[in-house]
Amino acid sequence: MTAKTLPFSAEKIKEIVAEYGTPFHIYIEKDIRENARKLVQAFGWAPDFKEYFAVKALPNPYIMKILREEGFGGDCSSLAELILCEKVGITGENICFTSNDTPAEEFAKAKELGAIINLDDLTHINYLAKEVGLPDLLAFRYNPGPLREGGNAIIGYPEEAKYGMTKEQIFTAIEQAKGMGVKRFGLHTMVVSNELNVDYLIGTATMMFELAVEIKDKLGVAVEFLNLGGGIGIPYLPEQEPVDLAAFGQGVKQEFERILVPAGLDHMKICLESGRMITGPYGYLVATALHEKNIYKHYIGLDACMANLMRPALYGSYHHITVVGKEDAPADTKYDITGSLCENNDKFAIDRMLPHIDIGDILVIHDTGAHGSAMGFNYNGKLRCQELLLKEDGTVELIRRAETLDDYFATLDFSRL
Numbered sequence: 001m002t003a004k005t006l007p008f009s010a011e012k013i014k015e016i017v018a019e020y021g022t023p024f025h026i027y028i029e030k031d032i033r034e035n036a037r038k039l040v041q042a043f044g045w046a047p048d049f050k051e052y053f054a055v056k057a058l059p060n061p062y063i064m065k066i067l068r069e070e071g072f073g074g075d076c077s078s079l080a081e082l083i084l085c086e087k088v089g090i091t092g093e094n095i096c097f098t099s100n101d102t103p104a105e106e107f108a109k110a111k112e113l114g115a116i117i118n119l120d121d122l123t124h125i126n127y128l129a130k131e132v133g134l135p136d137l138l139a140f141r142y143n144p145g146p147l148r149e150g151g152n153a154i155i156g157y158p159e160e161a162k163y164g165m166t167k168e169q170i171f172t173a174i175e176q177a178k179g180m181g182v183k184r185f186g187l188h189t190m191v192v193s194n195e196l197n198v199d200y201l202i203g204t205a206t207m208m209f210e211l212a213v214e215i216k217d218k219l220g221v222a223v224e225f226l227n228l229g230g231g232i233g234i235p236y237l238p239e240q241e242p243v244d245l246a247a248f249g250q251g252v253k254q255e256f257e258r259i260l261v262p263a264g265l266d267h268m269k270i271c272l273e274s275g276r277m278i279t280g281p282y283g284y285l286v287a288t289a290l291h292e293k294n295i296y297k298h299y300i301g302l303d304a305c306m307a308n309l310m311r312p313a314l315y316g317s318y319h320h321i322t323v324v325g326k327e328d329a330p331a332d333t334k335y336d337i338t339g340s341l342c343e344n345n346d347k348f349a350i351d352r353m354l355p356h357i358d359i360g361d362i363l364v365i366h367d368t369g370a371h372g373s374a375m376g377f378n379y380n381g382k383l384r385c386q387e388l389l390l391k392e393d394g395t396v397e398l399i400r401r402a403e404t405l406d407d408y409f410a411t412l413d414f415s416r417l
Helices: 010-020 029-042 061-069 079-087 104-113 124-131 167-179 198-219 245-260 276-282 311-315 405-409
Strands: 024-028 050-054 073-076 095-098 116-119 137-142 184-189 225-227 269-272 283-294 298-302 321-323 333-338 347-354 362-365 386-390 396-400
Touching: 010 024, 010 283, 010 362, 010 386, 010 396, 024 029, 024 276, 029 050, 029 061, 029 245, 029 276, 029 386, 050 276, 061 079, 061 396, 073 079, 079 095, 079 104, 095 104, 095 137, 104 116, 104 124, 116 124, 116 184, 124 167, 137 167, 167 184, 167 198, 184 198, 198 225, 198 245, 276 283, 311 347, 321 347
Parallel strands: 024 386, 050 073, 050 269, 073 095, 095 116, 116 137, 137 184, 184 225, 225 269, 298 333
Antiparallel strands: 024 283, 283 298, 283 362, 321 362, 333 347, 386 396
């Protein structure tokens, strides 16, 4: 069982709350760096291993700069994410641009930056050629459909997902692109999200290694790199264990040596695009208990809401909650922990056993370092909260201010009414 403890003392978080107020997301630099190094170490055997951090998980340039310093690139799927990479000095083939239903201006920016363009559909070859021009290097996203069992609520089963090409289309795409002057090729897949089963993750590598060998045998094309996607999960539940990164790396190595080395593909570059696993466990949403309500259930209302963390409402996801200063108190009261949005699913926890909560208590919601602040929105006119960084030296830095009403109204011109 993974103990859900806090990386800061009650005194420290109260000091931070006194200075910045609540709500806020706070990220732990030391833990993020250490985790990034564990992943790199696990794949230290691989030729030119590259992790492209999934920017969508935590699109904050201060975090991206930390990860760039650890040797990471950026996995982008939009114009804004490309610009974020550019701003922090991630350019060229340190960017993998994997998008779908992509406008021409986004392809143009990716090409301008020298990013690896990873196409989601066969028809995008001609679209890219017409609108922007084909680069020397192209990658193609593979969707194995029923050939790969598995999937979950986040990304769906492969055959039901909107992403990627069939196996037949991958072969057609490489032949077509080669005939149009493309000289270098890569392959990509992303078949699951938040996966804790290391054998399934290794199985994805096996699938891609076998595909690369088949492409070489049938088309005479030596694929230059294989992007195995992200999908490494994190233990949101206390009874879950994190993925053993060393075991994952060694399992992929065994398959690399079994499949690619005999085929003469021993210089294949291995890539990942993890996001959630890199930062997810090292972010926390900190909020204050504002109201208590007792009707048919027992409710505690926070000054945060679904606009700050929508995963519980969107997926029914579990996020652990700690009541600061009551870590050792008995969890003897059943609560729904809610926000103020006019939606009944605006709940961080349902029927959760917690210590008795008093108005003014500080609650810390765990594992919000990925797909937390990033998925914020403004429904009901709610404003997205600030983001803080707890630095290695113990100081705290504001890395994104809270939104204001001026921000919310900035796209409106009241003078024309």
